[in-house]
Amino acid sequence: MSTILAIETSCDDCAAAIVSVEGQVHANVVYTQNVEHERFGGVVPEVAARSHLEKIAWVVKKAFEEAQIFPEDIEYVAVTTHPGLVGSLLVGAMFAKGFAQSIGCQIIAVNHLEGHLLAGSNEKKFPKNRHVALIVSGGHSALYLVEESGYKLLGETLDDAAGEAFDKVGKMLGLGYPAGKKIDEIANGGDAKRFEFPRALKDKSTYDYSFSGLKTSVRYKLRDLQNSGVALDEVLKKDICASMRQAVVDALLRKAFLACKRLKVYSLVLGGGVAANSLLRFQAMAEGKKFGISVFVPKVEYCTDNAVMIGLSAIGKIKQGAFSELSSLGVSARA
Ligand code: KG4
Ligand code: ZN
Numbered sequence: 001m002s003t004i005l006a007i008e009t010s011c012d013d014c015a016a017a018i019v020s021v022e023g024q025v026h027a028n029v030v031y032t033q034n035v036e037h038e039r040f041g042g043v044v045p046e047v048a049a050r051s052h053l054e055k056i057a058w059v060v061k062k063a064f065e066e067a068q069i070f071p072e073d074i075e076y077v078a079v080t081t082h083p084g085l086v087g088s089l090l091v092g093a094m095f096a097k098g099f100a101q102s103i104g105c106q107i108i109a110v111n112h113l114e115g116h117l118l119a120g121s122n123e124k125k126f127p128k129n130r131h132v133a134l135i136v137s138g139g140h141s142a143l144y145l146v147e148e149s150g151y152k153l154l155g156e157t158l159d160d161a162a163g164e165a166f167d168k169v170g171k172m173l174g175l176g177y178p179a180g181k182k183i184d185e186i187a188n189g190g191d192a193k194r195f196e197f198p199r200a201l202k203d204k205s206t207y208d209y210s211f212s213g214l215k216t217s218v219r220y221k222l223r224d225l226q227n228s229g230v231a232l233d234e235v236l237k238k239d240i241c242a243s244m245r246q247a248v249v250d251a252l253l254r255k256a257f258l259a260c261k262r263l264k265v266y267s268l269v270l271g272g273g274v275a276a277n278s279l280l281r282f283q284a285m286a287e288g289k290k291f292g293i294s295v296f297v298p299k300v301e302y303c304t305d306n307a308v309m310i311g312l313s314a315i316g317k318i319k320q321g322a323f324s325e326l327s328s329l330g331v332s333a334r335a
Contacts, residue, residue, distance in 0.1 A: 003069065004076045004318075005060070005099065006311030009092030010084025010112045011139065012036075012043045013304070014055045016063040019311035021076075021318055023122030027066035028301065028308050031055045038177050042167070049087030056095050063307075074105055078314030081109040082332040083139075089331035097326055106323045108314040113140060113335055115309035116271040117151065120298035122312055127267035127296060134256045136280075137272035137305075138163035138178065141252070143207045143259055146269070154259050155207025162248050162274045165211035169218050169244050173237055183241045184277050190235075190242030195221060197247035199254065207255045214247055249280045253287055260293050269296045275303040 003026070008015040012034075018027040033051045037043050064071065079096035081089060100107040116135045120126045133144045133151070141163075142156035160168070163180055170179020175186075197217050200210035218240065222232070230236065252274075260268055270284060281297050288295035302308055317323075 002075045003073055004078050004311045004314055005063070005074045006078040006110075006307040006314065007056075007060070007092045007096050008080045008112070008115070008305060008307040008310045009052045009056065009088050010080045011088060011305060012048050012051075013306070014052050014059050015305060015307035016056075016060045017307035017311050018063050018067040018069065018074075019122075019308060019315075021315055023312060023315060025122070025308050026069070027063040028306060029059050029062045029066060030304075030306055031059050034178065041171050041177050043085070045085045045087055048085055049091055052088050052091035056091055060095070060099075071099070071103055074099075074103055076106050076108060076314060076318055077103075078108040078110050078310050080112045080115065080310050081329065082111055083335040084112055084331075084333065086331055086333050093329060093331050097329060101326060106318075107326060107329060108317050108322070109324045109329055110310045110313045110317075111335065112310075113142075114151075115313045117144065117146065117269070118313045119271050119302040119306075119309035120269070120296060123296075123298075125296055127269060127294070129267065130265055131267035131269055132256060132259045132263065132265050133269040133271060134252060134275075135272045136162045136252060136270070136274035138167065138180075140272065141209050141211070141274075143255060145259070145263060145265070155209065155255060157209040157211060159210050159212035160215060162209070162211055162252060163272070165215050165244075165248060166274070168215045169240075172219060172222060173232075173240065178273075180274060180277065183245060184279070186238055187241035187245040188278070190238030190240070192242040192246040194239040195243035197221075197243055199247055199251040202251065202254055207259050209251060209255065211248065211251070214244065214251075218244055245277070245279055248274075249277065249283050252280065253284055256284075257287060257291055257293065261291065266292065267294050267296065271298060271303060273304040276300045
């Protein structure tokens with residue numbers, strides 16, 4: 001059994017996984033730093049790096065326990081090297097280098113976004129052919145055309161990412177950080193038609209997104225309601241969450257299916273933390289059925305940041321022999 005130890009520390013999740021080169025998952029451990037960042041209302045880079053430093057050895061040890069194997073059984077180490085927070089990336093990259101050096105195994109540098117693109121690639125239903133991928137997270141909202149030769153950026157957000165919009169609206173509603181999952185849960189009991197929030201750039205022919213206007217629109221709506229004496233009670237919160245979630249999902253899927261139709265692509269893959277959203281998953285499937293486009297969404301635990309997706313991304317590179325030199329492997333904030 002050829003085994004990969006995968007490490008992901010690009011933002012605020014400290015993750016390790018053990019996967020085989022055939023794509024079997026033997027361990028998936030994620031330490032999420034929500035508690036550390038919640039009181040700041042967002043990720044603080046220095047706090048994130050320090051937390052990774054404290055947790056990385058524990059997370060990797062736990063992965064070995066889960067997989068019931070020993071460090072000497074590892075043949076490859078895969079690590080996220082870009083894009084992300086430099087301090088956080090460095091902790092993972094240095095740990096991976098030290099591990100590879102001590103075991104004497106090959107090291108593979110992985111792009112975090114490529115990880116999201118391939119998060120479900122070990123599943124039978126994952127498209128083998130040309131497809132469009134929508135990657136939506138706290139830092140990115142982008143559409144790609146994925147072909148055998150590689151992937152091409154079709155469009156991306158011009159301002160806030162979709163996850164950022166959820167997190168900022170969550171802050172306004174006092175829901176803590178990150179807020180995407182909470183908004184999703186609260187929205188399930190609300191009226192999505194009560195407020196008509198903007199679907200920016202919907203009539204533009206490009207594949208770009210914009211979510212900062214939506215956030216501002218929610219802020220003004222809350223202010224106007226408050227000024228007219230309407231209390232921010234549970235019903236109002238539910239309706240704001242439901243209407244806001246609907247606006248994000250409509251905007252995301254409109255461009256994704258437009259790209260599929262125009263480029264004559266019949267498969268769409270979703271990925272990134274926002275792909276854990278229950279409405280996005282449901283509506284993508286329903287619209288895909290209507291348009292004759294098959295939609296693949298990874299399991300929820302592989303949508304938010306994890307190291308399994310980093311291990312899966314390394315498989316293709318291992319087959320190509322695309323290994324990194326220990327002396328030159330570095331990290332970068334950019335994609
Ligand atoms: O991919 P991810 O774990 O980290 C980044 O690479 O950014 O994505 C985190 C983002 C956060 O903004 C979080 O609020 C959002 O994903 N998120 C969700 C849901 N679960 C996580 N957004 C909407 N609905 C969800 N269920
Ligand atoms: Zn991510």
